[in-house]
Amino acid sequence: MLDIVIFGGVGDLALRKLLPSLYYLFSDGKREQCRLLCVSRSPLERDAFLKKIKEKLEQFVGTDFSEESWRNFKSILSYMDIDLSGQDGWEKLVDFINLKDNKCKRDIIYYLSVTPSLFAPICRQLGRKELNPDCSRVVVEKPLGEDYESAREINDILASCFNECQIYRIDHYLGKEAVQNILHLRFSNHLIETVWNNQHIDHVEITVSEQVGVESRAQFLDRIGTLRDMVQNHLMQLLTYITMETPKSLSADDIRDRKIEVIKALQPITVRNVAERTVRAQYTAGEIDGIKVPGYLEELEPVRDKVNGKGETFVALKVNIDNGRWRGVPFILKTGKRMARRFAEIRVKFNPPSNDLYDTRDGNQMVIEIQPALTVSIQMLMKQLMGADAAVKSHANRMQIATDDEHFKRVPEAYERLIGEVIKGNQTYFVRDDEIMASWKWIDRIRNAWEETEQEMKTYAAGTDGPDFEE
Ligand code: BG6
Secondary structure, eight states: OOOEEEEETTTTHIIIHHHHHHHHHHHOOOOEEEEEEESSSSOOOOHHHHHHHHHHHHHGGGGGOOOHHHHHHTTEEEEEETTTTTTTTTTHHHHOOOGGGGSSSEEEEEOOOOOOOOGHHHHHHHHHTTOOOEEEEEEESOOOOOOOHHHHHHHHHHHHTTGGGGGGOOOOOGHHHHHHHHHHHHHHHHHHHHHTTTTTTTEEEEEEEOOOOOGGGGGHHHHHHHHHIIIIIIIIIHHHHHHOOOSSSHHHHHHHHHHHHHHHHHHOOOOOTHHHHHHHHESSSSEEEEEEEEEEHHHGGEEEEEOOOOSSSEEEEEBBOTTTTTOOEEEEEEESSSSOEEEEHHHHHEEOOSSOOOOOSSSOOOEEESSSSEEEEEEEEEESSSSSTTOOOEEEEEEEEEEEEEESSOOOOHHHHHHHHHTTTTTTTTHHHHHHHHHHHHHHHHHHHHHHHOOOOEEETTTTTTTTOOO
């Protein structure tokens, strides 16, 4: 038995991601014990509410939409208007949840799909009305703060109403199939386990390259910049997954303990080394897939009076981890908007062999593709088949060891997986409070160093791979 309450239940995220995910999870008619309540400020008749949800589902689940599944899904749906920042309407929620004698008869999941400024008033009301028993969980997602201090405030607000074991902080990268696969790959293969260290790895590149620009989020993205929008969370998660020590077990806390060790071992980037360790940049006008796109500053024009045009749309960092396994191995983190291609990958480059018998410039590599494909490939050098110098020339072969189409008809979206894990009560793929705080601390130092040294904001033409960064 389960109640899911989405605050901000008809907002953009809910309509685009959460409800489609819940539709996949609950439209088979087997979960009639679940109730799904969308909460928002404005009154909305049931028919109008259902019409809106149906339209959006048709748009976002496409050919997977069916009238039969919709009939099942709508039977668990309801809507309620509550003044989220005030007092009105909360009694209706108390009646809905109906916690007799504070006894947990059902699990309750509160999804705060609202701006962080509403976290405090919502948590206050849930606490006051005693709607936060042990069987309740709360789900929140980024932006979880804009720096160390604001992240601490958010953590404090959540902690005032829920225990850490009830809090699920979403980083949607942890819901991606290829990211979850990293742990399997690393810890279930002896072949990989034995070479995963500075004895064998030369360097690692973690890249998240996007084609989208800032679009309707210009104001937010200009204030926050790509370092905070992408690196503090998504790239940091990829980095910890690829570098953590072997956890004692697969329990959520054993894994998260290992991740935080990595964040704490990151060498600080400060005024001393920021110039050689980082690049920040903004895109100028260019062309992507044959279509002309405006530059960043032009895209900001409609909101020019509300922004200062100083947000970076591209970041590259050279990161070192100060521990026995990784000392001396550079990790190149790169992410940008309006780049040539949309892809995310982790590329692990191995050391050359200890002899120089063959030409091994291309070297052994392992590439974990996160999107759009979900492949893992290993590059090995082999004898070239033909040709005059075939005896001494090696040829780089890529052996693909996993593909996206072998096992799945449909790869569930990150949100669907993550909501499924919240329902199971498994915190493995969610970010713990201390992890968030440690990563903000490290990120804040980079921002401060940029500010203090007035580091140059480079430019790159949209549709390219971004500015050069010496690796
Ligand atoms: C979000 C960022 O967290 O991740 C966006 O706020 C970014 O700016 C998005 O576009 C990228 O996610 P994905 O899954 O498309 O790589």
